[in-house]
Amino acid sequence: xxxxxxxxxxxxxxxxxxxxxxxxxxxxxxxxxxxxxxxxxxxxxxxxxxxxxxxxxxxxxxxxxxxxxxxxxxxxxxxxxxxxxxxxxxxxxxxxxxxxxxxxxxxxxxxxxxxxxxxxxxxxxxxxxxxxxxxxxxxxxxxxxxxxxxxxxxxxxxxxxxxxxxxxxxxxxxxxxxxxxxxxxxxxxxxxxxxxxxxxxxxxxxxxxxxxxxxxxxxxxxxxxxxxxxxxxxxxxxxxxxxxxxxxxxxxxxxxxxxxxxxxxxxxxxxxxxxxxxxxxxxxxxxxxxxxxxxxxxxxxxxxxxxxxxxxxxxxx
Amino acid sequence: xxxxxxxxxxxxxxxxxxxxxxxxxxxxxxxxxxxxxxxxxxxxxxxxxxxxxxxxxxxxxxxxxxxxxxxxxxxxxxxxxxxxxxxxxxxxxxxxxxxxxxxxxxxxxxxxxxxxxxxxxxxxxxxxxxxxxxxxxxxxxxxxxxxxxxxxxxxxxxxxxxxxxxxxxxxxxxxxxxxxxxxxxxxxxxxxxxxxxxxxxxxxxxxxxxxxxxxxxxxxxxxxxxxxxxxxxxxxxxxxxxxxxxxxxxxxxxxxxxxxxxxxxxxxxxxxxxxxxxxxxxxxxxxxxxxxxxxxxxxxxxxxxxxxxxxxxxxxxxxxxxxxxxxxxxxxxxxxxxxxxxxxxxxxxxxxxxxxxxxxxxxxxxxxxxxxxxxxxxxxxxxxxxxxxxxxxxxxxxxxxxxxxxxxxxxxxxxxxxxxxxxxxxxxxxxxxxxxxxxxxxxxxxxxxxxxxxxxxxxxxxxxxxxxxxxxxxxxxxxxxxxxxxxxxxxxxxxxxxxxxxxxxxxxxxxxxxxxxxxxxxxxxxxxxxxxxxxxxxxxxxxxxxx
Numbered sequence: 001x002x003x004x005x006x007x008x009x010x011x012x013x014x015x016x017x018x019x020x021x022x023x024x025x026x027x028x029x030x031x032x033x034x035x036x037x038x039x040x041x042x043x044x045x046x047x048x049x050x051x052x053x054x055x056x057x058x059x060x061x062x063x064x065x066x067x068x069x070x071x072x073x074x075x076x077x078x079x080x081x082x083x084x085x086x087x088x089x090x091x092x093x094x095x096x097x098x099x100x101x102x103x104x105x106x107x108x109x110x111x112x113x114x115x116x117x118x119x120x121x122x123x124x125x126x127x128x129x130x131x132x133x134x135x136x137x138x139x140x141x142x143x144x145x146x147x148x149x150x151x152x153x154x155x156x157x158x159x160x161x162x163x164x165x166x167x168x169x170x171x172x173x174x175x176x177x178x179x180x181x182x183x184x185x186x187x188x189x190x191x192x193x194x195x196x197x198x199x200x201x202x203x204x205x206x207x208x209x210x211x212x213x214x215x216x217x218x219x220x221x222x223x224x225x226x227x228x229x230x231x232x233x234x235x236x237x238x239x240x241x242x243x244x245x246x247x248x249x250x251x252x253x254x255x256x257x258x259x260x261x262x263x264x265x266x267x268x269x270x271x272x273x274x275x276x277x278x279x280x281x282x283x284x285x286x287x288x289x290x291x292x293x294x295x296x297x298x299x300x301x302x303x304x305x306x307x308x309x310x311x312x313x314x315x316x317x
Numbered sequence: 318x319x320x321x322x323x324x325x326x327x328x329x330x331x332x333x334x335x336x337x338x339x340x341x342x343x344x345x346x347x348x349x350x351x352x353x354x355x356x357x358x359x360x361x362x363x364x365x366x367x368x369x370x371x372x373x374x375x376x377x378x379x380x381x382x383x384x385x386x387x388x389x390x391x392x393x394x395x396x397x398x399x400x401x402x403x404x405x406x407x408x409x410x411x412x413x414x415x416x417x418x419x420x421x422x423x424x425x426x427x428x429x430x431x432x433x434x435x436x437x438x439x440x441x442x443x444x445x446x447x448x449x450x451x452x453x454x455x456x457x458x459x460x461x462x463x464x465x466x467x468x469x470x471x472x473x474x475x476x477x478x479x480x481x482x483x484x485x486x487x488x489x490x491x492x493x494x495x496x497x498x499x500x501x502x503x504x505x506x507x508x509x510x511x512x513x514x515x516x517x518x519x520x521x522x523x524x525x526x527x528x529x530x531x532x533x534x535x536x537x538x539x540x541x542x543x544x545x546x547x548x549x550x551x552x553x554x555x556x557x558x559x560x561x562x563x564x565x566x567x568x569x570x571x572x573x574x575x576x577x578x579x580x581x582x583x584x585x586x587x588x589x590x591x592x593x594x595x596x597x598x599x600x601x602x603x604x605x606x607x608x609x610x611x612x613x614x615x616x617x618x619x620x621x622x623x624x625x626x627x628x629x630x631x632x633x634x635x636x637x638x639x640x641x642x643x644x645x646x647x648x649x650x651x652x653x654x655x656x657x658x659x660x661x662x663x664x665x666x667x668x669x670x671x672x673x674x675x676x677x678x679x680x681x682x683x684x685x686x687x688x689x690x691x692x693x694x695x696x697x698x699x700x701x702x703x704x705x706x707x708x709x710x711x712x713x714x715x716x717x718x719x720x721x722x723x724x725x726x727x728x729x730x731x732x733x734x735x736x737x738x739x740x741x742x743x744x745x746x747x748x749x750x751x752x753x754x755x756x757x758x759x760x761x762x763x764x765x766x767x768x769x770x771x772x773x774x775x776x777x778x779x780x781x782x783x784x785x786x787x788x789x790x791x792x793x794x795x796x797x798x799x800x801x802x803x804x805x806x807x808x809x810x811x812x813x814x815x816x817x818x819x820x821x822x823x824x825x826x827x828x829x830x831x832x833x834x835x836x837x838x839x840x841x842x843x844x845x846x847x848x849x850x851x852x853x854x855x856x857x858x859x860x861x862x863x864x
Contacts (some may be wrong), residue, residue, distance in 0.1 A: 043744020052713070052747050053760060055375060057458040057783055063448045095368045106528065121718065161567055168572035176568060177360055177561050177577040193510035266563040268529025274530075279712050280368050281743075 006027055023298050030294035031085060034287040035078055045070045048281050068094055081287075090283040090291070093277075100288040103273060108292070111269035114261065115254045117189035118196065125193065126200035130239070131231050134208035142195050144201070151198030156257050160191040160264035176265060188265045192257045196250065203246060207239025214238075247304045251296055325863035351845075353549065357862035358557035358606045359844055361855070362569045366529070366562040370511030372494050373445045373449040376454035379762060381738035382854045385425065386534050388494025388517040391419050391438070392485055393544030394765055394851040398606075400485050403544040404433065404495070413803060414480035417488075421471045427497035429516045435473035439465035441500040442475065442506070458487035467523035480804040490852070518542070518794075520553045520858040534558040534857075543858060548846065554861035570839065573598065579841040579862075580855070581754045586647040592839045602647070603853035606659040607769045608762035609651040610718070612706075612725075612829040615756050618787035619750075619823055620702060627826030628660040630704070631670060633677035633732045638671040639724040640832045643717060647837060651830035653819045654773060658833070658853070660808075661815030666823055686733070695733035702733065706757035707750055708740040716834065718759065750787065751780040759785035761834050762784050765851040767815040771799040774822055788827040795821055 041048065044059045044124050045068075056064075065071040069080060084091055090100035133144040167187060174187045211217065212235050220230045258271030270289065277285040309315050367380040372388060374550035375381075393403040405419035425433035442465045445455040456462075460481045466474040477484070487493055499601050500516040512526040517525040520543070521534035523757065540552040561578060563569045570588045573581040574595060584592060584600065592598045614621045614630065621627050640650045649657075652666040686702050695702040708719055726736040740750075750758045762769055762785065771778065776785030776791030795818060822828050836853040843863045848856040 008863050041744050043742070043748050047751075048744045050453060051743065052709070052751060053762070054783075055783055055785065056376075056453050057456070060450045060451055060453070060456065061783075062453050067451070093662060095509070097369070097371070097507060110529075139418075161565070164568060165571060168577070169575040172575055175577055176563070176572050177362070237583055262529065264565050264568060266530060266561065266568065268527060272529040276366070276368070 019302065023295075026294055026298050027291060028082075030290050031082070032078075032288060034290035035081060037095045038283045039074055039077075045281075045283070049280075056115060068092075090288045093285050094282045095280050096282070096285070100284045103285055104270075104288050104292055107268060107270045107273040109162050110267060111258050111262070111271060113185065114188055114258060114267070114269060116183050116190060118192035118254065118257075119250070121189055121193035122196040122200055124199040127236070128205050129201040130196070130204035130208055131236065134205045134231070134235075135212050144205075148198040151194045152202075154194065154195060156191055157264060160188070160261055161192060163191055164264070170213050184267075188261045188267055189266070192254065192261050195257070198247075200243060200246070203243055204239050207242050208235050211235035211238035237311055241308065242268055244304050244307050244311070247300050248297060251300050255293055255296070323385050324334070328739045351858075351863060353554050353846060353861040354864055355554045355861070356556055357554075357864075358559065359555055359580065359855070359857070359860065359862060360559045361857075362561045362572060362578045362580040362582065362840065363433045364562075364564055364566065364583040366564075367511070369509040369516060370526070371494075371508040372492050372515075373441070373450055373452050373455045374509060375492075377785075378854075381852070383532060384494060384515065384517075384523075385491045385519070385850075385854055386521040386524050386558060386857055387515055387519040388491050388496075389425075389542065390490065390494055391421075391488045393546075394486060394489040394729065395544075395546060396849060396851060398765065398851050401545040403489075403601050408485075410485075410806060414482055414806065415478070416474055416476040416566060417484055418468070418472065418474045419490070421473065422542055423471055425518050426539060427495075427516050427518050428522050428537055428539075429497050429499055430688065431497050431499050433495065433518050433693055434470045435465075435467040436470075437495055437498050438473040438475070440501060441495045442493070444496075444501055445493070455492040458490065458492055460484065460487070474610050477669055482803050482806050483766050486764075486768075489765075521558055522602035528762050530562060532560040534560070547859060548848070549859035553858050554846070555857060558857050573839045573841070576683070576841070579844045580843050580847070581839040582836070584839045586837075587838065589645065589647055597842055599840055599842050601847070601849065601855070602835050603838075603849050604656055604658040604833045604835045605761070605763040605853050606650065606656050606851060607764035607766075608760075608773055609654055609656050609830045609833050610716075610759070610761035611651065611831055612759045613639065613773070613787035614786065614827055614829070615789050616827060617753055617755060617823075618756075620704070621756055623684050624826055625680045626702075628735065629677040629680035629684070629732065630729060631823075631826045631829050632673045632680070633734065634725045634728045634829060635672045636829070636831055637672060637729075639721050643721055643724070644832065648716075648832040648835060651833050652823075654822055654828045654830050655767060655770060655815070655819055656833045658851075659765065659767055659769070661770075661802075661812050663812075663816035663819050665816065666819060670823060672728075674732060681732060682732075689733060692735075693730070693733060694735045701735060703735045703737060704756045705737050705739070705749075705754075706748050707755050708738045709746060710740065710818045719738070721831070722759070724774065753789045759831075760785075760787075763834070763852065767811065768799075768803060768843045770815055774818060774827070775799040788822075790827060792821070792824075792825065792827075829856075 046065045049064065050056050069077050081091065088158055093100055093103055129144050129148065133141045164176060164187060167174050174183055208231065216232055217235060220234055255270065258269055259275050262269045262272040263275060273285065274289045277289065363379060367375060367377055367383060369375045370380060372380060372384045389404050391405040393401040404422055404425055406422050407420045409418045421435060427433060428704065438761045442459065442462065444450055445452050445459055446462050457572045460483065460792050463476045463478050466476065468474050494517060497516040499512060500766060504514045511532060512523060515523040520537055520540045522537050523532065524535045525533040535557050536553050536555060538552050543550050553663045563572065566583060566585045569581040570584060572578045589600060592600050614627050615629065616751055618620055636787040637650055640648060653663060655662050681695055690696050690701055708722065722738060726738065729736050729737055749755045762772065772785045774788065774795045775788055776796040778786040780787055798814050798818045802811055805811060838855060840847065844860055846859040848860050850856055
């Protein structure tokens, strides 16, 4: 036993180091790809930055180019960018007169808030919808699958305006202007959550149905557990495993959905910043957004692995 | 039984909706006239958020519109286009139009307590002119600026290397507004971020900015230097003005009709009737001055190097039908490249070149495009008559101009002209259209000064060098006339010169004016006293909220 302990620690360390190297590799790859993709946009970067409707003189164009190193060759710009990145400096926004890091940090809070609220709502709706209807025939089952299908296929943009029209403009419950805190969060979070809830509920129900068909479900019933207890204590756990593997898709949907939701509701955040930077050709901010998104995916997949260990004891050996 | 829980939940939800509905805002009474009331706050929703809040750097209309509340100018251009004293009590223009001497008011203070004086004028203008500021608009408004001389504390002399008549109009814009020199010194590199760093002399203080959401302005209680002729000569009546950024037009309109906001900019044409029909709301519609939305034909290459082909296309697009069906009469059809809201506009061109398919066909026959190919398009020497009119990337398309273009495309097909509308990225667009490789460029250019015609038609305004003359034609007469207009302040002379420019541009078939863009602002009737300056921008210094 005693001799085994260090080797296990070493193994854990090695696994950790490998994981960290993986993270660095992913981030480096993401930064490089984003840098190249943006550099490959045809046309002179200063001209693109200024847009077509400008009277800026050559002198001012030269100054802009010099300030952002745009007068240097591509490989040099890449090396400068990478060098700064290693020291944690993501560069300066072309348009906002502030470091990219600050712009991202400011935008992250509202989006995390929105995304978390949406996940809580989505999981809540999905669990209720799936637990109530899994393995049952009848109208409720059909009704549940029908709403899930509708939710999945609704365009977020349209859904947001629909919710606003009903609950803000007509019923005047949730203001789009002047509201703060929870009241201002309800409709945007719901808009983001509904399509996700639809997918989650479908996956969860399938998992539940598979689990309920297994012998352990009958055993548990035979032990005297009620149908609801079997569902909540045993089957849900099984069904949660395939759900967790959806997290990559979930993170992507949340980030992508945030662009639309934040625009419709006029909310600050990561999506709004992404859209604005793309419109204003603010390359450093765009690369920063790609980096943070990559980081979110990497961190999330680590968390999901931990979650798997938590819900599935078979993996803990 | 199965339904019991959802039904109960639905009932609870419905109850919550009803209760919530009861607690909502009460309807405001409709009022008209009456004396201004002090107090209250107003929310104005706009469609765009400034990229940079630095008035000296930004070229965006929205930046000027918003910062107008914070910055005063040397002179005020009233709704008739006349210049009135503002921060300058009086001014003298040198006979050669190469220098302007301003006598400044002595009682003006920045909101940080420092005095506004000739030195402040110099510091601001020098900052704009400095290439390090990277000014995208203000520096071009300063034109051939050579420097500002502080004659005494309250006299500033601004000089130019060439005669520069458009300077008074330029000086009236918020882009040539004045930051406190202290603010420039302490936080000149942070002015783009907006918020309290933007210290001006204006009627409001830029108190807070939440990016992606809103900008807050509070009353400057010390304000006592409104432009001459302004209804309110003192501090604003409103305690607070909030600019809310809502890019979705349906959300702005919904927020307005439900009473969550008091003003909404950019009301789309399809919502105009609904707002007019609402007893609590009204619509302020102001035509923008400057260059109308128009198509500029590239006369430097085939097929538009042939005047007959240009004239044929000019007569062959049904501008009336297109503008009416798309904008429901909200935007006026244009006859001149210059907006009727601009000094020097000539009404001689009105109805002078109506849609005429037969005449267009005749001109094309005369130009030698006599044969037709299998698809019904005209050909000459075996080559089809094709026009390349690149479409801006979707993010840049305004007012559904892409759909208007489709109507014109169909009109031109009828006279045997094929119009191609490739939609590429913005880099490719600029390279083609501003490099003179495309046949048509389409844009409008808002500015309350007929000198905009210099930008649009002067031979030196080459788009390859930062100009906007997308006709790519160096016409001696147009160049001379627009230079002449720049060198005189005599209204009669200017009217004559600019009238000739408009007529010649139409006559040569260089431009197809389409419509006059206008600011369409929905407003709660409870908000009174909102003024509009010559740029069609709303002014809140005299606004009040009727109780």
